Amino acid sequence: MLFSLMYHHINCDKFSNDLEIFKVHLEYLVSNYNIVTPEDILSNRQDNLCITFDDAYYDFYHYVFPLLKEYKIKAVLAVPTGLIDEQTTASHTQRLSLSHQEIYQEKNYRKFGSFCTWNEIKEMSNSGYVIMASHSHKHKDLASSDINLQQEIFGSKEILEEKLGFKVESFILPFGRYNKESLTLLKEHYKYIFKVGQGINQSFSGVNGLIYRIDADGVDNVATLFTFKRRIQYKLKSLSKYFYDGIQK
Numbered sequence: 001m002l003f004s005l006m007y008h009h010i011n012c013d014k015f016s017n018d019l020e021i022f023k024v025h026l027e028y029l030v031s032n033y034n035i036v037t038p039e040d041i042l043s044n045r046q047d048n049l050c051i052t053f054d055d056a057y058y059d060f061y062h063y064v065f066p067l068l069k070e071y072k073i074k075a076v077l078a079v080p081t082g083l084i085d086e087q088t089t090a091s092h093t094q095r096l097s098l099s100h101q102e103i104y105q106e107k108n109y110r111k112f113g114s115f116c117t118w119n120e121i122k123e124m125s126n127s128g129y130v131i132m133a134s135h136s137h138k139h140k141d142l143a144s145s146d147i148n149l150q151q152e153i154f155g156s157k158e159i160l161e162e163k164l165g166f167k168v169e170s171f172i173l174p175f176g177r178y179n180k181e182s183l184t185l186l187k188e189h190y191k192y193i194f195k196v197g198q199g200i201n202q203s204f205s206g207v208n209g210l211i212y213r214i215d216a217d218g219v220d221n222v223a224t225l226f227t228f229k230r231r232i233q234y235k236l237k238s239l240s241k242y243f244y245d246g247i248q249k
């Protein structure tokens, strides 16, 4: 079995966990699960779990990256390539200062350096502790009809691969949204496609090619995500998706 958790921020006002709580999450996850990223061999003696963080905010670099090194575990980071700057002149305090909404208001993120820079992304990728996934180019809804799908899906992969010198095989769907056309293109270019959806997976092949993630933002006690009842709900969700998508085809 493979669980995948979705996180966004640390110490922010929304879509976030406080650092002290997140540390307790990690303690629990490391003691109870085999922590994996795509391409790792899954354990069949223990449940597997993949940690993912969306959007590549600076708080990931500042708070999470050191913890991954400390615990010697890996995570997947979803990078919207068009929102990443080469460098920033913002101070460390400024970079952590905005609320989730402020980050996106009038492109405040450029002035405040709210996202990781390319240097930070390269450093994390080279460390081996962070596996980079594309999160589209401009964080677009891939079910929308007025976007450049080629740029969002393939352009972002090209940029990441060129910057990192690594093959990028994972894509994390912005807003969890897609349509038939975008899914076909995604499957052409990526081996692993993640979405949100409160489901469970057999492996990184996911459910009909989509890896379901469980929302772990704002969760005071991470164990509550894995109760017997919740596990049954995830299984039912994945089963119904499996059959529903099957009927759609």
Ligand SMILES: [Zn+2]
Residues within 6 Å of the ligand: 054, 055, 135, 139, 174, 175
């Ligand atoms: Zn996102």
